Amino acid sequence: MILIEDVLKAQKNISQIVLKTPLGWIENYSKKYAANIYFKREDLQQVRSYKIRGAYNKISSLSKEESERGVVCASAGNHAQGVALSCKILQIQGTIFMPIPTPNQKIEQVRMFGEDFVDVKLVGDTYDDAYHAAMEDCEKHKKTFIHPFDDKKVIEGQATIGLEILDQLNEPVDYLFLPIGGGGLAAGILSIFKALSPDTKIIGVEPEGAPSMSVSIKNGKNTTLEHIEKFVDGAAVKRVGDLPFAICKEHLTDVITVPEGKVCQTILDLYNKNAIVVEPAGTLSIAALDAYSEAIRGKNVVCLVSGSNNDIIRTPEIKERALLYANLKHYFIVKFPQRAGALKEFVVDILGVHDDITYFQYAKKTNRENGSAVVGIQLKSAKDLEPLVARMKHHDFYGDYLNDKPDLFEFLV
Numbered sequence: 001m002i003l004i005e006d007v008l009k010a011q012k013n014i015s016q017i018v019l020k021t022p023l024g025w026i027e028n029y030s031k032k033y034a035a036n037i038y039f040k041r042e043d044l045q046q047v048r049s050y051k052i053r054g055a056y057n058k059i060s061s062l063s064k065e066e067s068e069r070g071v072v073c074a075s076a077g078n079h080a081q082g083v084a085l086s087c088k089i090l091q092i093q094g095t096i097f098m099p100i101p102t103p104n105q106k107i108e109q110v111r112m113f114g115e116d117f118v119d120v121k122l123v124g125d126t127y128d129d130a131y132h133a134a135m136e137d138c139e140k141h142k143k144t145f146i147h148p149f150d151d152k153k154v155i156e157g158q159a160t161i162g163l164e165i166l167d168q169l170n171e172p173v174d175y176l177f178l179p180i181g182g183g184g185l186a187a188g189i190l191s192i193f194k195a196l197s198p199d200t201k202i203i204g205v206e207p208e209g210a211p212s213m214s215v216s217i218k219n220g221k222n223t224t225l226e227h228i229e230k231f232v233d234g235a236a237v238k239r240v241g242d243l244p245f246a247i248c249k250e251h252l253t254d255v256i257t258v259p260e261g262k263v264c265q266t267i268l269d270l271y272n273k274n275a276i277v278v279e280p281a282g283t284l285s286i287a288a289l290d291a292y293s294e295a296i297r298g299k300n301v302v303c304l305v306s307g308s309n310n311d312i313i314r315t316p317e318i319k320e321r322a323l324l325y326a327n328l329k330h331y332f333i334v335k336f337p338q339r340a341g342a343l344k345e346f347v348v349d350i351l352g353v354h355d356d357i358t359y360f361q362y363a364k365k366t367n368r369e370n371g372s373a374v375v376g377i378q379l380k381s382a383k384d385l386e387p388l389v390a391r392m393k394h395h396d397f398y399g400d401y402l403n404d405k406p407d408l409f410e411f412l413v
Contacts, residue, residue, distance in 0.1 A: 001247060002155055002191035010057045010156040011163055017056050017089060018160070019045055023168040023302070028273055033289055035296045040165055040304045043282055047113060049234075049307030050158060051082035051148070054184060057157030058146055059086045067092050072143045074134035076102050076127055078234055078307050079148040084114030094118045094146075095137055097130040103311045128238075149184030150241025159188030165302055166196055173200045174299035175292065177285035179306050180204040180213045180255065181235035183244025189304075190251045203292065204248060204255040205284040207232035207263065212240050213248060214255045231260045231321070234281030234307055258287040261325020264318045267310070279310040280318075324403070327382035331359065333399035334392070335370040350391050354380035372399055 021041045029037040042050035059071055070093040073083045080096045087094035096110055100122045110120055123133040138145045147154060165173065176193065178186045186204050193200050206213055209229020216223045224239040240248075248255075266283040270276040285303035289296065323329035336342045351357070359376025379385060392398035 001194065001251075002152070002159055002188055004192065004195045006152075006156050007159040007163060007188070007192060010053075010153075011160045013060060014053055014056050014157060014160065017086075018053050020164055021045060023165060026274065029286070029289070033293055033296055033301070035298060036171075036300045037289070038169065038300070038302045039276075039286075040161065040302055042161065043276070043278055043305045043308035047078070047081040047085055047109075048309050049078035049082070049279075049282075050161060050185065050304075051078040051307075052085060053082075053160055054149075054151075054154035054157035054188075055079065055082035055146060056086040056089070058151060058153040059083070059090055059092060061153050062092075062144060066144050069141065070094060070143045071146050072097070072134045072138050073146040073148070074098075074127065074131040075148060076130070076233060077106050078309055079146075080106070080110045081113050081309070083146050084110045084118045087117040088114050091117065095121060095134075095143070097121050097123050097134040097137070099124055099126055099130050101125060103313070105311050105313075106309065109309070147241070149182030149187075150243055151184070152243065155184045155188040155191075155243065157188070158185045159192050161185070161304065162189040162192030162196075165189075166192070169300065169302070171300050173197055173302055175296050175301045176200055176202045177288050177292075177301070177303045178202065178204055179235050179281050179284035179304065180206050180240070180248070181281060182237050183213055183240040183248055185304075185306065186213075186252065187241075187244035187247040190247055194251050201253040202251070203288060204252050205288040206255065206257045207235055207280075207284065208257040208259045210236040210238075211257050212237055213245070214257060216240060216245055217249045217252075217255060220249075229260060232263055232280040232284070234279055234309075235284060256288055256291055258284060258291070259325060261321045262287045262290075264322035265325060267318055268322055276305070277308050277310060278305060279307045282307045282310075323378060327385065328379050329358070329376065330379070330385060330388075331374065331376045331402040332392070333402065334373050334375045334397050335399045336362065336373055336397070338371050345395070346397055349395060350388070350397055351377070352379070352384050352388060355384065355388065374402070 021044050023038050023040050026037045026039050072095045074097045096118055123130050180186050212225050222245045228236050228238055230236045263280050263283050266287040270278050282305050356378045358378050362373035
């Protein structure tokens with residue numbers, strides 16, 4: 001476990017740099033779940049995530065000699081920004097390795113926070129590629145690697161969130177929902193709550209496509225996943241940290257996963273109903289509430305909103321994934337007779353009153369009786385799917401259903 005006295009030192013150390021973020025009661029979620037739902041708003045930090053806490057605590061602890069040699073990190077997002085700002089504040093040179101496909105918005109944010117104190121290097125296609133390049137740079141130039149989650153000083157910095165929650169809420173915390181990526185955040189906050197609020201049930205939440213902590217706890221050992229879904233990029237890791245795993249496996253009440261589509265729907269709900277802009281990883285704790293809807297009734301519940309570095313160019317994909325998760329967006333191969341009026345017949349006789357064509361790709365083949373088109377249809381209600389398919393088959397328009405064929409479906413979504 002992380003010692004509370006070390007976290008108190010970290011809190012003092014970062015107090016002039018890190019914001020004490022709000023812990024607010026959220027009316028619509030509280031009514032929905034018949035509970036007191038509070039959001040801990042780490043998305044309101046100056047780097048728009050909690051990562052500044054651990055990064056600054058670690059970098060500020062370096063010796064003069066280590067500081068002069070500089071630091072290195074590998075990150076595709078929030079950790080890089082925390083390291084960059086820490087380097088500028090402490091006037092330490094940092095080299096930040098990021099994968100080549102990292103969105104320009106995130107790269108520019110890192111450069112903005114670090115200014116002349118950071119050098120951004122784009123290497124490889126994945127975080128693992130960037131990580132290996134960062135480690136080579138560390139060894140070659142004797143620099144200090146700033147790990148995003150598997151480091152005691154970093155975990156102590158993240159743990160200060162736990163102290164703030166207990167100080168801000170004057171009532172017992174019955175449930176605390178935390179996102180889990182590499183596990184550093186959860187390990188730190190767990191250490192605080194087990195010491196100061198041992199009756200609080202702490203639920204770790206992972207994306208369904210990257211359940212590295214869930215799998216590791218099930219296996220009884222830290223396990224590297226072969227493949228992960230990278231959409232929830234702030235929490236999608238193949239392997240959690242060894243130190244976080246040792247703490248989480250002993251003290252987490254539960255670890256659950258939520259589908260990426262549910263994450264997307266939560267992003268849209270938070271924006272439309274609460275005017276909160278959250279990145280995919282930042283919604284995990286909120287998206288998990290449905291799974292605990294009965295248990296949390298009448299309880300005091302805290303959800304940690306971990307970050308808001310969401311690239312606006314991802315909005316169409318977020319909307320698409322949300323519709324697919326809600327069973328409202330469907331793709332078909334439709335067989336159109338090679339004659340005039342076939343499309344009009346499909347629109348009039350096949351589509352429901354509220355159905356909408358959102359995708360249409362068709363190439364006319366004059367030497368065939370039927371021409372196939374790929375058609376995307378958005379429904380108003382999920383229950384409209386079965387009647388739609390029945391009408392397509394009755395009028396001989398039905399070719400195939402693509403949503404459950406991943407090899408074909410990946411070309412559309």
